[in-house]
Amino acid sequence: MELNFLEIVKAINGEVLVDSKNNNFNSLCIDTRKIEKDNIFLAINGENFNGNSYVKEAFEKGASIVIIDEILFDIEELEDKGTIIKVNNTSVALLSLANYYRKKLGIKVVGVTGSTGKTSTKDLIASFLSDKYKVFKTKGNFNNQIGLPLMILELDSSYDVAVLEMGMSDLGEIHTLAETAIPDIAVITNIGLSHIENLKTRENILKAKMEIIDFFNEDNELILNGEDSNLKNINSKCFKITKTGYNHEYEVYGTNIILKEEETEFEAHLNGKHHKFTLPMAGKHNVLNAMLAISVANKLGVTFESMEKGIANLEATSMRLQLIKKDKFIIINDCYNASPDSMKSSLDVLNTYKSGRRIAILGTMNELGHEAFNAHKEVGEYASDKVDKLVVIGDYKDSFKEGFNGEEIEIYTTKEEFISNVQTLVKENDILLVKASRGMKFEDIVNSIKQISI
Template sequence: MEMTFKEMLNAIDGEVIVQKEEINFNKLCIDTRKIEKNNVFLAIKGANFNGNDFAVKALENGASVVIIDEVKFELKEVQNKGTIIKVKDTREALLNLAKFYREKLGLKVVGVTGSTGKTSTKDLIAALLSDKYKVFKTKGNFNNDIGLPLMILELTSEFDVAVLEMGMSSLGEIELLASVARPDVGVITNIGLSHIENLKTQENILKAKMEIATFFNGENTLIVNGEDKLLQNISSNVFKVKKIGYNHEYDVYASNIILREEETEFLAHAFGEEAVFNLPMAGKHNVLNTMLAIEVAECLNVSFKQMVKGLENLEATSMRLQVIKKEGLTIINDCYNASPDSMRSSLDVLSAYKNCRKIAILGDMYELGDESERAHFEVGRYAKDKVDILIVIGRYIKNFKDGFDNDNIIMYNTKEECIKELKNIVKLDDVVLIKASRGVKLEDVVKNLEEM
């Protein structure tokens, strides 16, 4: 972190209760197991732990500064070991520190949200910008009120642009993230059913995603997927709105789309020019994600030529349509998360494979509330002409089966039951898709397939 101790103290409105004469610090950490010399340890409270319990441990492990909101030690335990700051609330302090730091660095920020495709779009934006700019992007799914500020605090003045993912499960959450990150450009990938259990309607999901533009003015741009029925009519008199899609009415549009087993090619049209993009990613949905990235790059004055060159630097986040080749077996690992829209997209990718037997192993989709049974039925029905064998796991296997309406389905209550029988089902030259919500942890199935 490029800030002084005084700046940090003022940003978090903290009180020094123990001060070591010499204060040297580098980066912030919230896990004592990962503490490095001269880190700042911030004590976060979780559902099953209280970081304040580990203040002394943090100092012993090398932290030079500890930020707490409860004193759970004797002062004599920490004398001369480091500096301790007490704040009203450490989670609030984390947000305030990140907000100050983002303002101090003054770099460009791109915020990305949406029901599905956030991470792939983030990866594509970072790649398309990379030939012109030094780009930072959110790691993994650090996209909530703890993860996003931690990402901001990893930034340095070396970076020109930060591409930050913004997740939510309720109203008000993205507004909070936007108040900290203050994106110059916002991106909404789509409005699906993810989190409808909490938000009840897709209109409320749209309202929650639109919070990314809460602090926008005439200098800001919101980029949306015009092919999404809830986003296609978005407009504003306050900030600029750009839309992407499949025909010429959009600011960026695509033609000549060629879908291959593990890559996608299309012709992009924008700003009176056109260029061919060859994606090392499968699926038509990634054409939409790339067009969102193209519009972001255009907003930041990146040329088509620079975008195409930057695409060579694409680093995709793991467990998202990750293709693994192993001794005649092709595994499509897409088990990071799942929703009805992303399930359909992944099934489309599987169906593009030719001259092989196609197997989909699908698990439960979470946070769908009253839509759960219907959503699993619809995914089962969508899979009917996309796969040769459907294997389903979990609570909604009957709904998958009713939608699939085909004898080529195998049902398991647990992933452990499935793993026991996989070697009797999967054969040489099969292509196997694995997908479910994160909590199902179907990466265990992927691991088993890799070891077969």
């Protein structure tokens, strides 16, 4: 972090309870298991744990400064161990510190949100920009009110652009993230059913995603997937909006799409110019994600030719349509998360394989509330002509089954039950898609399949 001690105290409105006078620090950590020498330890006070209880341990592991919001230790016992700063709320302090640091660095920030496709779009934006700029992007799923500020605090002045993913589960959360990150450009991928359990309606989901523009002015730009019916008609007189899609009614659009097993070809159109791209990613949905990324890159002055060079730097987040080629079969690991839209997109990718059995191993999609039964049924129906065998696991196995009109289906109550039978399922030349919501931890299934020998 390119901050000094006094800036940190000011940014978090902190009270210095103990000043060791040797306030050297390098980075901030919230997990004592990962503390390194001269880290700042910020004690998050969460629902299931209280970081304030681990201050002594943090000092013992090498922290030079701790930030707390509750005193659960003897100050005199620790006053020779390091500096102690007290704030009203450490979670709020983390957001305030990140906001202060973002303003100080002054780099361009691209915020990405949406019900599905956030991570893939983030990865594509970062790659399309990478030939011209040094780009930082959100790691993994660090996209909430703890993860996003931690990502900002990993930045330094050597970066030109930060591409930050913004997730949410309820109203007000993206407002807080936008207030912290202050995006110059915002991207919304789509409005699906994810989190409808909390938000009840798509209108509320749209309202929550649109919080990303709460701090916009005439200098900002919002980039939208115009193919999404909830985003298509959004307009503003206060800032610029660019919409992307599959035809010439949009400012940026893709045509001549060719879907292959491991890549996707398309022609991008922008400002009267066009360029053929080949993405090392499968699925038509990634063309829409790429159109959003191309719009961001164009806004930041990147040419088509430079974007193409940047594709070579694409680093896709793991467990997102990750192809695992074994000697005699293929696994498509898509365990990162799941929603009705992303399930269908993944089934489309599986359907591009024309040799070998196409087997989809699907589990529960979480946070769908009253839409859960119909959503799982709809995915089962969609899979009917996309797979040779459907395997369904979990609470909504019967919903999948009711929608499925294909010939072969296997039903399991738990993933452990399936894993105990997995050896009998896989045959030579099979292509196996594995997908469910993050909480189902279907990577356990992927790992079990990887151990099979035929």
